[in-house]
Amino acid sequence: QSVLTQPPSVSGAPGQRVTISCTGSGSNIGAGYAVNWYRQLPGTAPKLLIYGNKNRPSGVPDRFSGSKSGTSASLAITGLQVEDEADYYCQSFDNMLTGEVFGGGTMLTVL
């Protein structure tokens, strides 16, 4: 049972927009801690997509965007591409656990 809750799977057609939610609580996202997002292609290490709720590292396309409100955060992907098929994870800090926490991951399927 992950501290941050994500849908197990989402899907979309090429070119469409999808969103992935990440729901926390008052001891993590709701306490003001930022949310970060990672993408993990099969058999590879995760890669940072979004940090500080909405910031993209250099090299990440602007098709990826992040937002946060209250105790939740979202990752939006526009112009879906086949190569976007991967697992996506959110991450934040929890002050009750005094440590970093991840979501359970969301598998994105591009139909």
Add this chain to the structure above:
Amino acid sequence: QIPLKESGPTLVKPTQTLTLTCTFSGFSLTTIGVGVGWVRQPPGKALEWVALIYWDDDKRYSPSLKSRATITKDTSKNQVVLTVNNMDPVDTATYFCVRSQEHFITNFFDYWGQGVLVTVSS
């Protein structure tokens, strides 16, 4: 690109101690705001944060490992070492070394090693 590379055993027996080394380059663990740590992923499961050591030698551990984990750094060698004692089959996972950066009051992991699969079995 900032390489981080994990090294250590791929097979340990239950109750044994696991020692993993992360060797990195391209940055210094004396830089303010920088940390190096470990994230693990059991086969087919989600990511789980394990431990972090910061530029100022502050250390944080996942409560799930209780007191079994220890993280240390050697800044002269650009290495971070993780030890986990009393290993159990549930500790079977790919262990990733990560670089951590502070952003306001939260850390993010901007560089990851390729990971090493550690299997706990007799």
